[in-house]
Amino acid sequence: xxxxxxxxxxxxxxxxxxxxxxxxxxxxxxxxIVFLRSLFAIFPILVFLALRGQLDTAWRTNSPMxxxxxxxxxxxxxxxxxxxxxxxxxxxxxxIGYAMPLIAVVFAxxxxxxxxxxxxxxxxxxGLGGVLIISWPRLSLFSEGFGSQEALGAAGVLxxxxxxATAMILVRKLVLTERTPTIVLxxxxxxxxxxxxSLPFGWIIPDWRTLSMMALxxxxxxxGQILLTQSYRxxxxxxxxxxxxxxxxxxxxxxYVVFGDIPSWSMLIxxxxxxxxxxxxxxxxxxxxxxxxxxxxxxxxxx
Numbered sequence: 001x002x003x004x005x006x007x008x009x010x011x012x013x014x015x016x017x018x019x020x021x022x023x024x025x026x027x028x029x030x031x032x033i034v035f036l037r038s039l040f041a042i043f044p045i046l047v048f049l050a051l052r053g054q055l056d057t058a059w060r061t062n063s064p065m066x067x068x069x070x071x072x073x074x075x076x077x078x079x080x081x082x083x084x085x086x087x088x089x090x091x092x093x094x095x096i097g098y099a100m101p102l103i104a105v106v107f108a109x110x111x112x113x114x115x116x117x118x119x120x121x122x123x124x125x126x127g128l129g130g131v132l133i134i135s136w137p138r139l140s141l142f143s144e145g146f147g148s149q150e151a152l153g154a155a156g157v158l159x160x161x162x163x164x165a166t167a168m169i170l171v172r173k174l175v176l177t178e179r180t181p182t183i184v185l186x187x188x189x190x191x192x193x194x195x196x197x198s199l200p201f202g203w204i205i206p207d208w209r210t211l212s213m214m215a216l217x218x219x220x221x222x223x224g225q226i227l228l229t230q231s232y233r234x235x236x237x238x239x240x241x242x243x244x245x246x247x248x249x250x251x252x253x254x255x256y257v258v259f260g261d262i263p264s265w266s267m268l269i270x271x272x273x274x275x276x277x278x279x280x281x282x283x284x285x286x287x288x289x290x291x292x293x294x295x296x297x298x299x300x301x302x303x
């Protein structure tokens with residue numbers, strides 16, 4: 001129950017982050033949003049690591065270039081995601097982002113050599129079909145010209161999901177040699193430094209209100225990462241992963257109250273399909289994990 005509570009809290013904090021960015025980032029380049037979000041996320045992370053006595057060891061890494069690669073992919077994914085959030089209704093952006101774990105299954109099969117059987121392949125295909133149902137009304141606006149903001153936003157979130165799935169694969173390799181605090185800390189640092197490369201492309205000078213909201217968004221990003229990491233200490237991934245989908249409920253509520261966004265039927269139908277496919281993948285991963293544990297017990301010598 002502690003793990004589930006921490007997971008739901010992390011989801012609420014991340015949705016709050018997206019809301020603050022959408023509310024205050026109008027006219028701000030995506031690269032600048034990534035910089036501010038990443039910069040202010042460092043502070044709660046540093047405080048948390050200091051309180052746990054992990055600050056000294058968190059800086060030690062066995063694979064600095066792996067962190068750079070993960071940071072570069074993550075920064076681009078984050079920038080595209082924020083670009084999409086600024087141009088789409090909040091619930092739509094959240095729902096399209098659910099494509100990321102489905103795409104990660106495909107990438108795990110292609111790049112990590114993981115065995116993916118017909119059940120999970122079927123769920124991935126169905127889930128991506130749901131993403132297409134959500135995205136198509138927006139993407140079809142490209143027929144009216146490439147200036148359609150909603151079409152560009154949907155394309156941005158889809159590209160963000162694909163790159164986010166790539167980052168997930170890189171993290172799965174990183175955890176073999178790196179500690180979780182190290183991965184979290186270096187990503188925030190890499191994202192802050194790498195996003196500075198967008199400075200020549202027209203950053204703006206925000207007013208104090210905008211800067212304060214962006215600082216709070218960054219703090220939420222760091223706090224959300226801490227809560228998410230801690231949730232895995234108290235429960236299995238398969239137990240808490242389904243609670244990621246509480247974000248769509250929060251997104252719909254906040255989108256309606258704050259931005260006046262009313263979800264369309266295609267968005268709701270597609271979201272139910274994606275969530276169903278995602279839950280199937282999670283349950284299947286859990287079942288396979290139990291099978292692997294049982295097999296290891298059989299082959300492990302006793303005595």
